[in-house]
Amino acid sequence: MLVQKYRDMLSGKSVIRQLSEFAAARGKEIGYENVFDYSLGNPSVPVPREFTDTMIQMLATKESNELHGYSPNPGIPSVREKVAASLEKRFGLPYRKEHIFMASGAAGALAHAFRLVTEPGDEILTFAPFFPEYHPYVDLTGAVLKVVPPDTASFQINFEKFEEMLTDKVMAVLINTPNNPSGVVYSRETLERLADILRKKQIQYGHDIFLISDEPYREIVFAGVESPCVSYFYDNTIMCYSFSKSLSLPGERIGYVAVNPRCPYAEEMVAMCVQISRGTGHNCPPSIIQLAVAEVLDKTSDLSVYETNMNLIYNELKALGFTCVKPGGTFYIFPKALEEDAKVFCQKALKYDLVLVPGDTFGAPGYFRMAYCIDTDKVRRSLTALRRFVAEEYGVQA
Amino acid sequence: MLVQKYRDMLSGKSVIRQLSEFAAARGKEIGYENVFDYSLGNPSVPVPREFTDTMIQMLATKESNELHGYSPNPGIPSVREKVAASLEKRFGLPYRKEHIFMASGAAGALAHAFRLVTEPGDEILTFAPFFPEYHPYVDLTGAVLKVVPPDTASFQINFEKFEEMLTDKVMAVLINTPNNPSGVVYSRETLERLADILRKKQIQYGHDIFLISDEPYREIVFAGVESPCVSYFYDNTIMCYSFSKSLSLPGERIGYVAVNPRCPYAEEMVAMCVQISRGTGHNCPPSIIQLAVAEVLDKTSDLSVYETNMNLIYNELKALGFTCVKPGGTFYIFPKALEEDAKVFCQKALKYDLVLVPGDTFGAPGYFRMAYCIDTDKVRRSLTALRRFVAEEYGVQA
Numbered sequence: 001m002l003v004q005k006y007r008d009m010l011s012g013k014s015v016i017r018q019l020s021e022f023a024a025a026r027g028k029e030i031g032y033e034n035v036f037d038y039s040l041g042n043p044s045v046p047v048p049r050e051f052t053d054t055m056i057q058m059l060a061t062k063e064s065n066e067l068h069g070y071s072p073n074p075g076i077p078s079v080r081e082k083v084a085a086s087l088e089k090r091f092g093l094p095y096r097k098e099h100i101f102m103a104s105g106a107a108g109a110l111a112h113a114f115r116l117v118t119e120p121g122d123e124i125l126t127f128a129p130f131f132p133e134y135h136p137y138v139d140l141t142g143a144v145l146k147v148v149p150p151d152t153a154s155f156q157i158n159f160e161k162f163e164e165m166l167t168d169k170v171m172a173v174l175i176n177t178p179n180n181p182s183g184v185v186y187s188r189e190t191l192e193r194l195a196d197i198l199r200k201k202q203i204q205y206g207h208d209i210f211l212i213s214d215e216p217y218r219e220i221v222f223a224g225v226e227s228p229c230v231s232y233f234y235d236n237t238i239m240c241y242s243f244s245k246s247l248s249l250p251g252e253r254i255g256y257v258a259v260n261p262r263c264p265y266a267e268e269m270v271a272m273c274v275q276i277s278r279g280t281g282h283n284c285p286p287s288i289i290q291l292a293v294a295e296v297l298d299k300t301s302d303l304s305v306y307e308t309n310m311n312l313i314y315n316e317l318k319a320l321g322f323t324c325v326k327p328g329g330t331f332y333i334f335p336k337a338l339e340e341d342a343k344v345f346c347q348k349a350l351k352y353d354l355v356l357v358p359g360d361t362f363g364a365p366g367y368f369r370m371a372y373c374i375d376t377d378k379v380r381r382s383l384t385a386l387r388r389f390v391a392e393e394y395g396v397q398a
Numbered sequence: 399m400l401v402q403k404y405r406d407m408l409s410g411k412s413v414i415r416q417l418s419e420f421a422a423a424r425g426k427e428i429g430y431e432n433v434f435d436y437s438l439g440n441p442s443v444p445v446p447r448e449f450t451d452t453m454i455q456m457l458a459t460k461e462s463n464e465l466h467g468y469s470p471n472p473g474i475p476s477v478r479e480k481v482a483a484s485l486e487k488r489f490g491l492p493y494r495k496e497h498i499f500m501a502s503g504a505a506g507a508l509a510h511a512f513r514l515v516t517e518p519g520d521e522i523l524t525f526a527p528f529f530p531e532y533h534p535y536v537d538l539t540g541a542v543l544k545v546v547p548p549d550t551a552s553f554q555i556n557f558e559k560f561e562e563m564l565t566d567k568v569m570a571v572l573i574n575t576p577n578n579p580s581g582v583v584y585s586r587e588t589l590e591r592l593a594d595i596l597r598k599k600q601i602q603y604g605h606d607i608f609l610i611s612d613e614p615y616r617e618i619v620f621a622g623v624e625s626p627c628v629s630y631f632y633d634n635t636i637m638c639y640s641f642s643k644s645l646s647l648p649g650e651r652i653g654y655v656a657v658n659p660r661c662p663y664a665e666e667m668v669a670m671c672v673q674i675s676r677g678t679g680h681n682c683p684p685s686i687i688q689l690a691v692a693e694v695l696d697k698t699s700d701l702s703v704y705e706t707n708m709n710l711i712y713n714e715l716k717a718l719g720f721t722c723v724k725p726g727g728t729f730y731i732f733p734k735a736l737e738e739d740a741k742v743f744c745q746k747a748l749k750y751d752l753v754l755v756p757g758d759t760f761g762a763p764g765y766f767r768m769a770y771c772i773d774t775d776k777v778r779r780s781l782t783a784l785r786r787f788v789a790e791e792y793g794v795q796a
Contacts, residue, residue: 001569001606002663002670003517009673010666047462056457064444068647104502104680111679119401133676140677171399208399249466251685265400268408272400275407278531279538280678281509282502287649289684 005140014132015361016040019346023355030353036382037355038370041180041331043248045301045373051247054295058288067291071284073274075102075256079294083256086297091229094261101273104253104285106216106242110137110174111280112257112273113238117210118143118171124212125165126174127157128363129181129334131214134174143171147363155182155325155334156190159197166201172210173198178217178227181362181369182334183310183327185227195234202236211237216255217330219246219300222307225328235262238269243293245331248301254285254293306331309372309379316383319398320390331373334359338394342368352389354382403538412530413759414438417744421753428751434780435753436768439578439729441646443699443771449645452693456686465689469682471672473500473654477692481654484695489627492659499671502651502683504614504640508535508572509678510655510671511636515608516541516569522610523563524572525555526761527579527732529612532572541569545761553580553723553732554588557595564599570608571596576615576625579760579767580732581708581725583625593632600634609635614653615728617644617698620705623726633660636667641691643729646699652683652691704729707770707777714781717796718788729771732757736792740766750787752780 016039023037058067074080080097087095103109118124120142126134128150138145148165151158166173173194177186186194198209213230218241221227231237242255257273259266277283284290310327317324317335324335337345342358346368349356359367372379390396414437421435456465472478478495485493501507516522518540524532526548536543546563549556564571571592575584584592596607611628616639619625629635640653655671657664675681682688708725715722715733722733735743740756744766747754757765770777788794 001608002514002667006513006670006673007666010669042463042468044463047466052457052462056454059450059454059457064450064646065440065442068445068649070440070648107676107681108679111677115404116400136673136676137679140674210399248462250468251466251682253681253684268405269400271408272404275404275534276538278505278534279509280680281506281535282678282680283505283651284649286651286684286687288687 009136016132016357019355019357022350026353033378035353035355036378036385037374038372038382039355039357041371041373043245043250043301043373044375045248045303045305047248048296048299048301050296050299051249051292054292055288058291067288069287071102071287071290073277073284074270075100075284076287076290079290082294082297083258087258091232093229093231095258096261098267098270099259099261101257101270102285102290103240103255103257104282105244105250105255106214106240107133107137108253108282108285109240109242109255109257110212110214111141111282112276113212113240114138114141114143114172115276116238116269116272117208122171123167123169124172124174125162125170127162129155129179129359129367130363131176131180132361150364152364152367155179155184156186157194159193163197166197168205170209171207172212174212174214175230176214177230178221178329180217180330181332181357181359182325183330183332184325185221185225185328186230188226188228191228191230191233198234198236208236212240213237214240216242216245220303220306220331221329222310222327227329231258231260235260235264237263246300246303247293247296252286252289254289305376306373308376309374312376312379312383313370313372316386320387320396331371333370333372334362334364334367335370337366337368338390338396340366342366348393349389352385354385354389407534414530414755417753417755420748424751431776433751433753434776434783435772436770437753437755439769439771441643441648441699441771442773443646443701443703445646446694446697446699448694448697449647449690452690453686456689465686467685469500469685469688471675471682472668473498473682474685474688477688480692480695481656485656489630491627491629493656494659496665496668497657497659499655499668500683500688501638501653501655502680503642503648503653504612504638505531505535506651506680506683507638507640507653507655508610508612509539509680510674511610511638512536512539512541512570513674514636514667514670515606520569521565521567522570522572523560523568525560527553527577527757527765528761529574529578530759548762550762550765553577553582554584555592557591561595564595566603568607569605570610572610572612573628574612575628576619576727578615578728579730579755579757580723581728581730582723583619583623583726584628586624586626589626589628589631596632596634606634610638611635612638614640614643618701618704618729619727620708620725625727629656629658633658633662635661644698644701645691645694650684650687652687703774704771706774707772710774710777710781711768711770714784718785718794729769731768731770732760732762732765733768735764735766736788736794738764740764746791747787750783752783752787
């Protein structure tokens with residue numbers, strides 16, 4: 001008498017996971033340093049020294065009950081205050097601790113955001129290409145995730161399709177900028193137009209439509225690219241943040257929900273997150289990690305390697321004639337495959353020990369993702385394999 | 399358009415929380431050391447030195463990606479292996495890592511257990527007196543928690559009422575031994591009888607009935623008391639464990655689900671937990687805490703203070719003529735109030751700066767809970783207040 005819906009999920013295996021397992025197995029044969037594994041979005045740079053120092057110092061000097069005791073449900077008050085102050089300073093919106101709910105990474109933050117504003121059967125729209133875990137995240141709440149097809153010219157928003165799909169049943173729109181998998185940062189124009197449409201539709205339908213903004217890549221933005229603050233454009237914005245990428249600590253499950261201070265229900269929503277967490281069994285992120293992160297809010301790991309890698313890969317792809325939107329941030333790039341079926345393309349790449357992920361998984365068939373959070377040396381060596389791959393399989397020369 | 403069910407929960411305020419806030423406010427007036435605050439079940443003893451040493455050593459010596467990287471969804475394999483080995487050694491059941499799912503404390507473990515075996519509308523039975531958070535934990539999954547009235551003579555199980563309530567709709571039975579709030583440990587006889595009934599009813603109804611065993615107090619058992627392993631008695635047992643009390647780190651949110659190796663679906667259930675966690679947004683407990691806890695699995699904090707406190711309080715209560723079952727473990731005791739309405743009784747106690755929690759909250763009106771996870775010195779001083787309270791209010795002398 002096990003619950004069938006979870007049982008049914010056991011047979012489905014993530015394509016990314018399969019490719020990553022292939023890479024690990026192949027690594028055992030030829031040495032992992034020779035597998036050009038672009039499958040997984042795992043940060044490759046160390047945590048900032050200050051984080052480790054803070055942890056050690058707290059462990060060496062603080063009373064253990066102070067360090068490891070229960071956190072109040074919305075998070076440790078001093079931590080929430082520091083997060084709010086940092087957001088206010090950075091984005092100019094009047095964040096206070098009452099707008100902040102500490103969560104277990106972006107996944108935890110999103111789990112609360114979805115439950116805040118959707119009942120089973122309600123729709124959430126997101127935009128392809130999109131992070132495939134959004135499906136189980138949303139589906140298991142009972143809400144319905146619908147995916148707006150991509151604008152493949154820019155990987156900004158396909159507004160024509162969006163307006164068609166933005167029916168009365170849509171209670172939330174979910175965006176992810178800088179974007180996994182495209183690496184694209186939504187422009188000011190995109191966010192303004194999105195907000196205008198949402199405001200009009202709120203009035204037309206007579207109900208709120210919330211913008212859930214998944215921002216784990218916020219700190220990874222490349223030179224010359226503007227990454228506007230989503231909350232600035234639209235009052236009903238729920239920001240979902242994770243420190244996983246900015247501080248390279250995805251395993252510590254730390255992030256937050258920050259409801260826009262201009263949202264009329266902001267404080268109530270944070271209080272509701274506390275109630276939601278009683279059902280999800282989450283309570284709050286680990287106390288010691290909350291305390292340590294609060295000391296390094298304005299620091300990041302050395303993220304420059306991602307831009308170096310991006311430029312190497314982007315330039316090579318362009319030289320080889322690939323169609324590719326230049327990433328503005330993240331550690332992903334999302335070029336068009338050299339044949340219609342990207343699954344076949346990625347399968348052929350494996351012969352060259354190039355592990356690429358077909359775009360079908362991300363709602364954009366015909367494209368593929370490379371997660372370049374790997375050593376720059378390996379990136380360089382992979383370009384030789386890439387050249388050989390496209391020459392031998394597709395007759396393409398730079 | 400916020401979700402009403404969570405909004406509705408905002409008005410309800412936990413009695414325990416209110417009393418704890420009273421204690422804190424009163425502490426500001428007269429000094430917290432003079433408030434005999436028995437409201438909260440927060441461990442009062444430090445974490446074992448070995449835990450802190452392990453944390454510092456790992457931080458000082460390990461690669462940060464190794465320490466803070468993503469944990470696989472069911473937990474870090476080496477950690478799951480060590481947990482399984484420790485359980486096998488201790489309880490003689492053939493636990494393997496495939497039976498272990500690392501979870502965010504007991505709350506996280508329970509959130510997964512409930513979702514494994516109940517669909518919305520299914521019933522879960524628990525036994526009064528019970529931990530009041532079981533209500534939101536279960537209710538928010540859509541299942542229905544029903545509470546079997548207490549056997550007030552022993553705070554073991556009221557089997558007559560249990561058999562009446564164990565209908566075809568019951569998919570799981572939830573127990574908590576050693577028990578919050580009674581401090582009672584279920585005896586071998588109780589567990590054998592419970593298991594016999596469940597086995598019979600499984601056959602009669604033609605479906606599994608799971609025993610969800612919430613065991614955060616497993617390590618806090620007093621001299622001469624036998625605390626049998628629940629899983630030993632019944633194959634379909636889902637053990638939910640937390641390190642919050644045994645290692646005094648409730649804020650770090652670390653525990654596990656251990657499905658009985660004799661349960662025919664054990665490995666499938668752990669795989670299902672991974673799927674469930676995609677919906678709850680939990681992923682896994684923090685990597686560094688998983689790694690550190692795995693090094694101190696067979697250690698505990700110095701828990702002896704709880705037994706010292708219990709004996710002081712129990713002896714005083716008996717001398718004053720209270721009706722009280724002697725706790726076998728935990729840091730709770732659950733005596734009968736000196737008037738019918740325990741809420742009134744506890745209200746009067748506040749005049750003496752004694753913060754006691756009425757049993758109504760725990761499904762046992764007429765009783766009250768004392769959480770004696772406080773300094774022994776304060777316990778001693780509180781007994782003077784207790785004597786004064788019962789003498790002045792009820793004319794009772796030792």
